[in-house]
Amino acid sequence: MNNFSRITNYSRKITRKLLYPAYDSICINRLDTPQKVILLLSHMRAGSTLCVNLLCTNPEIIGMGETGIRYSSERDFRILRGKVYSRRSRLLITERYLLDNLNHNFNISNPEIFFNENVKCIFLLRDSESTLSSLLNEKFIKHETQFLTMAPKQIDWKIRSSHYYRNRLAQLTEYAKIINNKEKSLYFTYEQLISDTQATFNCLKSFLDIQDSFSDNYAPLSSKGIFGLFGLAGDPVSKKITSGKIIRKKSPKISLPSEILTECLESYQNANATLSKYCRCIGEN
Numbered sequence: 701m702n703n704f705s706r707i708t709n710y711s712r713k714i715t716r717k718l719l720y721p722a723y724d725s726i727c728i729n730r731l732d733t734p735q736k737v738i739l740l741l742s743h744m745r746a747g748s749t750l751c752v753n754l755l756c757t758n759p760e761i762i763g764m765g766e767t768g769i770r771y772s773s774e775r776d777f778r779i780l781r782g783k784v785y786s787r788r789s790r791l792l793i794t795e796r797y798l799l800d801n802l803n804h805n806f807n808i809s810n811p812e813i814f815f816n817e818n819v820k821c822i823f824l825l826r827d828s829e830s831t832l833s834s835l836l837n838e839k840f841i842k843h844e845t846q847f848l849t850m851a852p853k854q855i856d857w858k859i860r861s862s863h864y865y866r867n868r869l870a871q872l873t874e875y876a877k878i879i880n881n882k883e884k885s886l887y888f889t890y891e892q893l894i895s896d897t898q899a900t901f902n903c904l905k906s907f908l909d910i911q912d913s914f915s916d917n918y919a920p921l922s923s924k925g926i927f928g929l930f931g932l933a934g935d936p937v938s939k940k941i942t943s944g945k946i947i948r949k950k951s952p953k954i955s956l957p958s959e960i961l962t963e964c965l966e967s968y969q970n971a972n973a974t975l976s977k978y979c980r981c982i983g984e985n
Contacts, residue, residue, distance in 0.1 A: 720782030727785055729793045734818050737777055738763075738908070740801045741875060742824040743868040745834035747890035748801050749941055751824055754893075755799055755904070757915040763799030764788060765921055772809045774816055787922075797908065805871045814879050820908065821879060823872060823975050826890035828865065828964035833954040835861040862960045869971040876978040887979035889972070894948050896982065903982045916946045 729735070738761065742748040748766075755761050764787045769780055780800055785791065797820075802808065813819060826834075834840065836857055879885045886907045893900050901914040920942050940947040 717779075720779045720786065722782070723786040724778045724782035727781065727791050727793050731793060731796065733796075735781070735793060735795070736797050736818045736820060737780070737816070738797050738799045739814075739819060739821045740799065740824060741821055741872055742801065742803055743826070743831070743865060743872070744803050745831050745840070746803075746824050746826040747893060748803060748824055750946065751822075751893060752799065752801050753918045753921055753941065754901075754914055754916065754946075756921065757918045758910060758912050760795055760908075760910045760912055761797040761799055762788065762790070762795040763801070763921075766801045766803060768807075769800065770807055770809055771813050774813060776813075777816075796910065803868070805868065808875070811875065811878050814875065814884070819884070821875070821885045822904075822907075823876060823885065823887040823979055824890065824893070825869070825872070825887075825968065825971060825975070828968040829953060829956070829961060830890075830951065831865055832858075832861055832956055832960070832964060834951060835865070836954050836956075858956060858960060862964055865964055866967040869967045873971050873974040876975050880978055882978075882980040882984075885979040886981075887975040888982050892982055894946055897946065899982055903980075903984075907980060918944055920944055 738755070740748055740751060740755075742751070752763055752765050756763050762784060764784050767780060767783050769776055769783070777798070781793075781798055784798060784800075785793070814821065876885060876887070886903065888900055888903070897916050904914060905911075
C-alpha cells in the first residue's frame with residue numbers, strides 16, 4: 701500500500717469515527733418520534749441511483765446515494781445521519797426517513813441491524829441480461845478500473861461481472877430470509893419502477909406510511925465531493941440520471957456467452973421468487 705492509500709484510508713477512518721458522529725450530535729432534531737432508516741438493498745446497474753433520486757422527491761426522506769458505510773451495529777446509523785446531513789449542508793432534522801443505498805456484500809457485516817424497529821428495507825433487482833450489459837459498458841468499466849489493484853487487461857470482465865451479480869443476488873435472498881417480515885421489507889424490480897411507476901409510488905407510500913407523494917421529476921442529487929473523505933454519491937457514468945426524469949428508452953444489449961447468461965438468469969429467477977415470497981410486493985395490500 702502506497703503513502704497516498706494510507707493517508708486516504710486514515711482520513712476515511714477519522715471521518716467515519718469522529719467527524720460524522722460529531723456532526724450528528726450538533727444536528728437539531730425537530731421530530732416527535734425517532735427517525736427511521738431505509739436501507740435500499742440492491743446491486744450495481746440496477747437503477748438504484750434513479751430509485752434514490754425518486755425516493756428523495758418525497759420531503760419525508762433524505763439521502764445522498766451510496767455512502768459506503770459498513771454496518772456492524774446501530775451506532776453506524778449515527779455515522780449515516782452525520783454523513784448525509786453534512787453532505788446536504790443541513791442541521792435541522794425534519795425528515796422521518798434517512799436513506800442509504802447498499803450495493804455490495806461488504807456493506808453489512810452484522811445482519812442484526814435489520815431487526816432494529818426503526819429500519820425498513822427496500823429490495824431492488826434488475827434482470828440479468830440488462831444488468832450484465834450495463835456492467836460491461838465501456839464507460840462503467842473505465843470508471844471501475846481506477847479502484848483496481850491489478851492491470852485491467854488481466855481481468856475477464858464478463859466473468860467478473862457474472863460473479864458479482866450472482867453473489868450479490870445470493871446475498872440479497874439471504875437478507876430477505878433473515879428479515880422474514882413483509883412489514884419491514886418491500887421488493888420491486890427496475891422494470892416495475894420505470895414501466896409501472898405510479899403503482900410503485902403508491903406501494904412505497906403505503907409501505908412507508910407517508911402522506912406526501914413521490915414525483916418522477918427530480919433535482920439530481922449532487923455527486924460532488926472529495927473522494928475518500930466524503931465519498932461519491934450517485935452514478936458517475938450515466939447521463940440519464942442528470943436528466944432529472946425517468947428515461948424509459950431501453951439500453952442496447954451486449955453479446956454474452958450462453959453459459960454466463962444461463963447462470964445469471966437462473967440466479968435472477970431464484971432471487972425473484974425468493975424475494976417475492978418473503979417481501980411485500982407491488983399490488984399487495
